[in-house]
Amino acid sequence: MTSHSFTEPAKKHLGQNFLHDRSVIDKIVQAVNPKPGDHLVEIGPGQGAITFPLLERHGEMTVIEFDRDLVAPLAEAARAHGILKLIHRDVLQVDFTTLAAEDARESADGPHRLRLVGNLPYNLSSPILFHALDHAPAISDMTFMLQKEVVERMAAGPGSKVYGRLSVMLQAYCSVIPLFTVPPGAFRPAPKVDSAVVRLVPRPASEIEVVDRGMFARVVRDAFGQRRKTLRNALSKVCDAAALESAGIPPGARAERIPVGDFVRLSNALADA
Numbered sequence: 001m002t003s004h005s006f007t008e009p010a011k012k013h014l015g016q017n018f019l020h021d022r023s024v025i026d027k028i029v030q031a032v033n034p035k036p037g038d039h040l041v042e043i044g045p046g047q048g049a050i051t052f053p054l055l056e057r058h059g060e061m062t063v064i065e066f067d068r069d070l071v072a073p074l075a076e077a078a079r080a081h082g083i084l085k086l087i088h089r090d091v092l093q094v095d096f097t098t099l100a101a102e103d104a105r106e107s108a109d110g111p112h113r114l115r116l117v118g119n120l121p122y123n124l125s126s127p128i129l130f131h132a133l134d135h136a137p138a139i140s141d142m143t144f145m146l147q148k149e150v151v152e153r154m155a156a157g158p159g160s161k162v163y164g165r166l167s168v169m170l171q172a173y174c175s176v177i178p179l180f181t182v183p184p185g186a187f188r189p190a191p192k193v194d195s196a197v198v199r200l201v202p203r204p205a206s207e208i209e210v211v212d213r214g215m216f217a218r219v220v221r222d223a224f225g226q227r228r229k230t231l232r233n234a235l236s237k238v239c240d241a242a243a244l245e246s247a248g249i250p251p252g253a254r255a256e257r258i259p260v261g262d263f264v265r266l267s268n269a270l271a272d273a
C-alpha cells in the first residue's frame with residue numbers, strides 16, 4: 001500500500017502558507033466553536049492544520065482542496081480524527097447552495113446552512129468572498145484568515161482611507177467582525193504581510209434591502225472606480241444628478257463619504273426606474 005505524506009514543497013501559485021502556530025490554530029478553533037449538527041466546510045485545508053483539530057472536536061466535516069498532491073495525504077491522515085468529506089475542486093466551482101441542499105438535515109428556517117472556515121489563499125481571497133456572497137442564503141457564517149489589510153478594507157466605514165468597494169459590497173450582505181491579527185511567523189513559509197481572522201455573518205434574506213444585486217454591484221463599482229471623481233461624474237453612465245439627489249446623496253460628494261445604506265437606496269431607486 002502506498003503511504004502518503006505531506007512532503008511537497010508549498011506552492012506559491014496556490015497561495016500556500018501553512019499554519020503551524022498552535023496558539024493561533026487553537027484560537028481559530030475556538031472562534032469557530034462548532035456546535036452539534038453544524039455543517040463545517042473548510043476551504044483549502046492544505047496539510048490539515050485547522051482541519052484535524054476541528055475534526056477531533058466535531059467528528060465530521062467537508063473540505064474543498066484544489067491541490068491534487070494534498071488530497072491523498074489529507075484523506076489518509078484524516079482517518080485518525082473523524083469523517084472527512086473531501087471535495088477535490090477549485091472552490092470557485094463549488095456550488096454552496098447545492099452543497100447545503102444535499103445535506104439531508106433541515107433547520108427550522110429551511111435547508112441546513114453551511115459554516116465556512118478557511119485560511120484562504122490570499123491571491124484568491126476577493127473572488128472567494130464574492131463567490132460566497134452569491135450563495136449567502138446557504139451560509140450561516142464564515143470564519144476566514146485573510147491579509148490584515150483586506151480585513152481592514154472589509155470592515156471600514158465611510159471617511160476611512162480604506163473604505164471602498166469591498167467594504168460596501170460585503171457590509172450590504174453581511175456583518176463583518178474582525179477577530180484577531182496573526183503575524184507572518186505563524187505560517188510556513190511566512191507571508192510578507194500580517195494576517196487577520198474575521199467573521200462574516202450573512203444577513204437574513206428578510207433584512208437584505210438590495211433589490212437588484214446586479215444594479216447594486218454596478219453602482220458600487222462605478223462609484224469607487226475613480227475615487228477622485230465626484231459621484232455625479234463617476235456615476236454618469238448609470239444615473240444623473242437628480243437621481244442622486246432624490247436618494248439623498250449630494251452629487252458633488254465622493255464615494256468614500258457615502259454610507260452603505262445610501263448606495264443601497266440609490267441602486268434600489270435605479271432598479272425600480
Ligand code: SAM
Binds near residue numbers: 015089121
Ligand atoms: N488550511 C491550511 C493551513 O492553514 O495551513 C492551508 C492554508 S493555505 C493559505 C491555502 C490553501 O488553499 C492551500 O491548501 C491551497 O492548496 C488551497 N487552495 C488554493 N487555491 C484553491 C482553490 N481555488 N480552491 C480550493 N483550494 C485552494
